[in-house]
Amino acid sequence: MSASSKTHVVIAGGGTAGWMAAAALTRVMKDRVSVTLVESSDIGTVGVGEATIPTLVFFHKLLRISEQEFMAATNATFKLGIQFENWTDIGHQYLHAFGVTGKDSWAAGFQHFWLRGQQEGLATDFGDYCLERQAAESGRFAHLPNNGLNYAFHIDASRYAAFLRQLAEQEGLTRIDAKIEKVSRRAEDGHIDSLHLDNGEVISGDFFIDCTGFQGLLIEKALHTGYEDWSHWLPCDSAVAVQTESVAPPLPYTRCIAHDAGWQWRIPLQHRVGNGMVFCSQYKSDDEIIGNLLSQVQGQVLNEPKVIKFRTGRRRKQWNRNCLALGLASGFLEPLESTSIHLIQQNIVRFLRMFPAANQIHQQDIDEFNRQADFDIEHIRDFIILHYHVTNRTDSPFWRHCRQMDVPASLRHRIDLFRHTGRVFREGSELFDDSWQQVMIGQGLRPASYHPLVDTMSRQELEAFLGQIRQQITHTITKLPPHEDYLKRYIRR
Numbered sequence: 001m002s003a004s005s006k007t008h009v010v011i012a013g014g015g016t017a018g019w020m021a022a023a024a025l026t027r028v029m030k031d032r033v034s035v036t037l038v039e040s041s042d043i044g045t046v047g048v049g050e051a052t053i054p055t056l057v058f059f060h061k062l063l064r065i066s067e068q069e070f071m072a073a074t075n076a077t078f079k080l081g082i083q084f085e086n087w088t089d090i091g092h093q094y095l096h097a098f099g100v101t102g103k104d105s106w107a108a109g110f111q112h113f114w115l116r117g118q119q120e121g122l123a124t125d126f127g128d129y130c131l132e133r134q135a136a137e138s139g140r141f142a143h144l145p146n147n148g149l150n151y152a153f154h155i156d157a158s159r160y161a162a163f164l165r166q167l168a169e170q171e172g173l174t175r176i177d178a179k180i181e182k183v184s185r186r187a188e189d190g191h192i193d194s195l196h197l198d199n200g201e202v203i204s205g206d207f208f209i210d211c212t213g214f215q216g217l218l219i220e221k222a223l224h225t226g227y228e229d230w231s232h233w234l235p236c237d238s239a240v241a242v243q244t245e246s247v248a249p250p251l252p253y254t255r256c257i258a259h260d261a262g263w264q265w266r267i268p269l270q271h272r273v274g275n276g277m278v279f280c281s282q283y284k285s286d287d288e289i290i291g292n293l294l295s296q297v298q299g300q301v302l303n304e305p306k307v308i309k310f311r312t313g314r315r316r317k318q319w320n321r322n323c324l325a326l327g328l329a330s331g332f333l334e335p336l337e338s339t340s341i342h343l344i345q346q347n348i349v350r351f352l353r354m355f356p357a358a359n360q361i362h363q364q365d366i367d368e369f370n371r372q373a374d375f376d377i378e379h380i381r382d383f384i385i386l387h388y389h390v391t392n393r394t395d396s397p398f399w400r401h402c403r404q405m406d407v408p409a410s411l412r413h414r415i416d417l418f419r420h421t422g423r424v425f426r427e428g429s430e431l432f433d434d435s436w437q438q439v440m441i442g443q444g445l446r447p448a449s450y451h452p453l454v455d456t457m458s459r460q461e462l463e464a465f466l467g468q469i470r471q472q473i474t475h476t477i478t479k480l481p482p483h484e485d486y487l488k489r490y491i492r493r
């Protein structure tokens with residue numbers, strides 16, 4: 001490959017990860033890359049992954065994707081957060097919203113003011129001070145100026161892949177529908193050299209992106225990168241997914257309903273609802289869970305329940321030699337906070353930033369990439385474990401295990417800091433910020449003290465401060481249309 005020629009990137013796999021990478025490379029690096037994607041329609045995709053977080057809005061901006069076209073093509077709805085039901089106690093619920101709660105001062109987060117307000121009977125529920133949460137609970141939505149309402153989407157996963165495929169093919173991507181039978185490596189440096197397909201073709205490339213799902217055909221089977229298992233912290237290892245007809249207007253949030261060995265999701269799209277149960281096979285069999293799920297869904301069931309097995313953890317390197325793993329090939333964190341598509345896009349954007357010059361892959365780039373990717377996934381891992389560990393539930397062996405299990409030291413530190421002082425600090429560029437307070441309070445954790453600065457306010461000042469935030473939110477909410485009305489108008493525009 002000469003310095004002036006294009007880098008040939010070969011993407012193995014055409015699920016959400018493969019097509020997101022294909023669309024990004026062809027749109028953003030068009031003049032520097034030629035891209036070939038190999039997928040097997042006989043093997044198919046995992047077929048789930050339908051709830052997203054607000055960072056997808058920015059990914060689409062980078063790719064110059066029209067939001068209306070994307071939403072129409074994927075039957076998408078807006079999402080303002082996730083409602084957690086039965087997580088703290090059976091019958092209890094709270095909503096983790098995408099927005100910011102209340103107003104911070106430079107020294108103390110809003111939770112400190114709220115804590116004193118609670119102690120003095122001046123403050124209502126923590127979520128009453130978050131616009132996105134109130135909009136979600138009242139079923140309302142609109143785009144507000146200056147990104148005034150943070151949102152994400154619920155999407156049809158297979159339609160999303162098809163939408164991105166169309167975009168990438170328009171930009172000149174070559175797609176091959178065939179099965180990869182063998183991956184060959186160069187003798188001199190162990191880099192991947194080519195993919196051997198069942199139609200007899202041999203596809204060589206400069207760089208390979210492994211999007212082949214859980215098996216990691218390139219990153220693991222060919223390069224033997226290794227896997228770090230996190231199932232001792234996140235014991236769920238199975239899921240069952242099924243789609244149903246919609247029976248009500250789509251809610252602008254995902255529902256996550258805890259059960260005695262895991263949890264259930266409900267993801268409302270325009271035309272149907274995605275349902276599923278995540279569970280720990282040590283406590284429940286596939287058949288029991290399928291029975292439970294089918295007895296709890298609403299509306300006509302549209303497909304056979306699909307069982308998916310997984311092992312929580314991550315590939316020891318996301319980028320190894322001339323191969324980057326994305327999506328399920330790179331590791332797996334269960335979908336409780338809808339973070340997998342976010343991690344795919346993070347690693348795509350990171351890769352674009354570190355895109356190797358022709359024929360020059362620097363080990364320094366690889367190390368830096370893996371360091372940053374490790375940071376991202378470890379923080380998200382901790383955040384997900386928090387939901388399981390901080391709970392009052394003791395009604396089943398699964399929940400007793402989660403309450404008692406050891407957690408990573410980084411999470412233990414956060415929980416202890418919050419429990420004693422009410423303080424939460426965002427570390428570097430970690431994804432979650434206000435979310436930590438929302439979920440710790442939602443899960444029933446109450447700090448023993450608050451910042452002394454709060455006591456410089458008189459009771460009347462505190463009451464006025466809290467009341468004003470609530471009033472502003474109520475004022476905004478009354479002007480928002482119902483989610484479904486806004487959605488219909490928006491995608492037809």
Ligand code: FAD
Binds near residue numbers: 014015017047050217
């Ligand atoms: P797949 O969809 O498995 O695609 C693999 C591709 O590789 C396919 O095209 C296949 O044909 C191809 N392939 C495999 N072997 C070969 C071969 N030998 N030759 C040729 N091609 C081959 N993420 C979220 O962000 N939000 C969610 O709400 C969410 N929910 C989830 C729920 C569950 C139960 C699970 C398991 C995951 C969920 N995820 C979610 C994660 C999300 O589904 C994935 O991150 C996303 O779908 C990406 O999958 P993928 O493209 O890596 O793999």
